Amino acid sequence: MKDYFKLQLVMTNRKVKEAGINPVLGYLLSLVAFVLLSEYIFQKTEFARYLVILACLSFQFRLSEKSRTDFLLSTFGDKSKNRIRVLENVIVCIPFVSILAYENLFSEAAILIVSSITIALFSFRTSLNFTIPTPFSKNPFEFSTGFRKTLLLFPLAYALAAVAINLDNLNLGIFAMLLIFLITLSYYSKPEGEYYVWVHAETPKSFLRRKVIRATKNSILLTIPITIGLLLFYPVEYDRILLFLLIGILALWTMILAKYSAFPSELNLPEGILIAFALSVPPLILLVLPYFYTKSIKNLRLILHDKN
Amino acid sequence: MIKIKGLHKYYGKNEVLRGINMEFSRGKVYGIVGENGAGKTTLFRCIAGLETYRGDIISDLQPLKNHIGLLLTSPFFFSKITGKEYIRLLCNARDKKNIAIDEKNIFDLPLNQYATTYSTGMKKKLAITAILLQENDYFILDEPFNGVDIQSNIVLTEIILKLKELNKTVLVSSHIFSTLSDTCDEIHLLRKGEQIKSVQKVHFKTLEQEMKETTIGTRIEKLDLK
Numbered sequence: 001m002k003d004y005f006k007l008q009l010v011m012t013n014r015k016v017k018e019a020g021i022n023p024v025l026g027y028l029l030s031l032v033a034f035v036l037l038s039e040y041i042f043q044k045t046e047f048a049r050y051l052v053i054l055a056c057l058s059f060q061f062r063l064s065e066k067s068r069t070d071f072l073l074s075t076f077g078d079k080s081k082n083r084i085r086v087l088e089n090v091i092v093c094i095p096f097v098s099i100l101a102y103e104n105l106f107s108e109a110a111i112l113i114v115s116s117i118t119i120a121l122f123s124f125r126t127s128l129n130f131t132i133p134t135p136f137s138k139n140p141f142e143f144s145t146g147f148r149k150t151l152l153l154f155p156l157a158y159a160l161a162a163v164a165i166n167l168d169n170l171n172l173g174i175f176a177m178l179l180i181f182l183i184t185l186s187y188y189s190k191p192e193g194e195y196y197v198w199v200h201a202e203t204p205k206s207f208l209r210r211k212v213i214r215a216t217k218n219s220i221l222l223t224i225p226i227t228i229g230l231l232l233f234y235p236v237e238y239d240r241i242l243l244f245l246l247i248g249i250l251a252l253w254t255m256i257l258a259k260y261s262a263f264p265s266e267l268n269l270p271e272g273i274l275i276a277f278a279l280s281v282p283p284l285i286l287l288v289l290p291y292f293y294t295k296s297i298k299n300l301r302l303i304l305h306d307k308n
Numbered sequence: 309m310i311k312i313k314g315l316h317k318y319y320g321k322n323e324v325l326r327g328i329n330m331e332f333s334r335g336k337v338y339g340i341v342g343e344n345g346a347g348k349t350t351l352f353r354c355i356a357g358l359e360t361y362r363g364d365i366i367s368d369l370q371p372l373k374n375h376i377g378l379l380l381t382s383p384f385f386f387s388k389i390t391g392k393e394y395i396r397l398l399c400n401a402r403d404k405k406n407i408a409i410d411e412k413n414i415f416d417l418p419l420n421q422y423a424t425t426y427s428t429g430m431k432k433k434l435a436i437t438a439i440l441l442q443e444n445d446y447f448i449l450d451e452p453f454n455g456v457d458i459q460s461n462i463v464l465t466e467i468i469l470k471l472k473e474l475n476k477t478v479l480v481s482s483h484i485f486s487t488l489s490d491t492c493d494e495i496h497l498l499r500k501g502e503q504i505k506s507v508q509k510v511h512f513k514t515l516e517q518e519m520k521e522t523t524i525g526t527r528i529e530k531l532d533l534k
Contacts, residue, residue, distance in 0.1 A: 145388040199378075
């Protein structure tokens with residue numbers, strides 16, 4: 001059991017190193033980011049306690065995945081498997097429980113500990129057997145697979161927009177619109193295997209153009225209910241609504257180009273910092289885009305065998 | 309035609325391909341054999357342009373990679389992509405649109421299911437179907453028979469012979485000698501990155517015998533099975 005956790009630590013350290021960060025610094029940064037983010041959420045919403053519990057449980061559900069627990073069971077046996085799983089969930093819940101305790105939410109913290117231990121004793125199938133239909137099936141893959149993975153988030157964004165209109169809160173409505181872009185740009189956060197770029201008989205320019213146009217079209221399609229709703233209820237504010245729509249589109253382009261600028265590697269710290277800067281000060285996107293574009297073209301030339 | 313001249317490949321200081329010279333003509337099937345680690349997959353990846361290398365790989369169609377149907381040993385599939393979407397993705401990549409995928413589902417695959425739920429053999433059959441529908445001029449099939457059921461292996465053998473008839477160039481690697489002797493015109497033997505010999509169809513029996521003797525040697529006796 002001790003060896004298992006040692007191995008987990010080694011593997012996690014490797015992942016942090018691959019992201020270009022020293023593991024100790026990585027853990028420290030994650031902790032600071034976690035504390036700041038939690039603090040921010042607790043200041044912004046009264047539902048923060050539920051968000052914290054939900055975030056923790058969603059991590060733990062992943063650890064309870066059937067094939068993973070089956071592997072633990074066949075390797076370590078029933079008793080050790082349960083001990084490992086309980087310990088894993090306890091480790092995961094420590095930061096979340098600490099935040100709740102810090103906010104004087106002791107009963108919620110206690111519920112989270114009990115739920116964490118209970119979940120550890122069960123396993124769940126996270127993959128469904130039926131195929132979720134998608135409007136993006138004709139042009140796979142980012143939107144067809146991404147849509148299926150994030151399906152439940154769309155009704156949430158639409159509901160948020162409806163609440164915003166009901167409460168006469170345009171800012172919340174714009175947030176709901178940007179949430180859709182946040183979801184779709186997450187489809188481009190990880191690089192696909194080299195084969196899936198190599199297979200295209202295209203020049204880097206047409207490859208990127210196609211990716212960008214398709215992502216823009218599909219994202220706009222998904223935001224239409226929100227955008228139209230906001231334009232209908234706030235016609236005077238049309239310029240603000242369209243400006244944020246444009247920012248969403250530019251953010252999406254930034255993500256796509258950043259992905260291929262690092263390809264076939266994953267996005268690392270330098271790209272991450274540039275994206276974060278650009279997204280926090282949107283005019284910066286216009287400076288970052290050409291940089292990522294040039295780098296992407298250079299990268300793709302090699303893999304698409306473009307000699308021009 | 310694909311011509312390979314003095315191909316060398318290094319991973320760090322480790323030389324995995326040592327001066328390979330081969331020529332692949334139209335309308336012919338070539339087998340690449342060798343033990344695990346002999347360099348077969350690396351050779352295929354070099355031809356496909358997925359690896360950098362020293363030496364020359366020349367072809368009559370440029371860029372060569374846009375005309376290759378590449379079957380990897382273990383094809384990767386995105387989670388939540390259906391079989392049909394996978395085929396569509398690969399066909400779109402070569403600008404082959406409006407293909408009647410359901411009609412061309414010769415292996416009777418459940419195309420509306422997620423590809424990740426397929427068995428090993430089904431995954432391979434899906435990847436083969438996709439590259440066939442891309443209408444390539446060259447085919448590189450890295451262990452196409454591996455994990456596939458006997459019935460589908462028979463179909464696959466016929467497909468390779470059909471591709472030959474259509475004047476395509478096919479490169480196949482396999483650990484099952486009979487699958488190669490049934491389809492290939494020439495077999496290249498690799499050992500530790502070196503091209504040991506190239507054998508024409510008439511000498512396949514001798515090659516098989518030689519490989520058996522070299523591979524088995526006295527290994528079985530060493531086990532001292534009782």
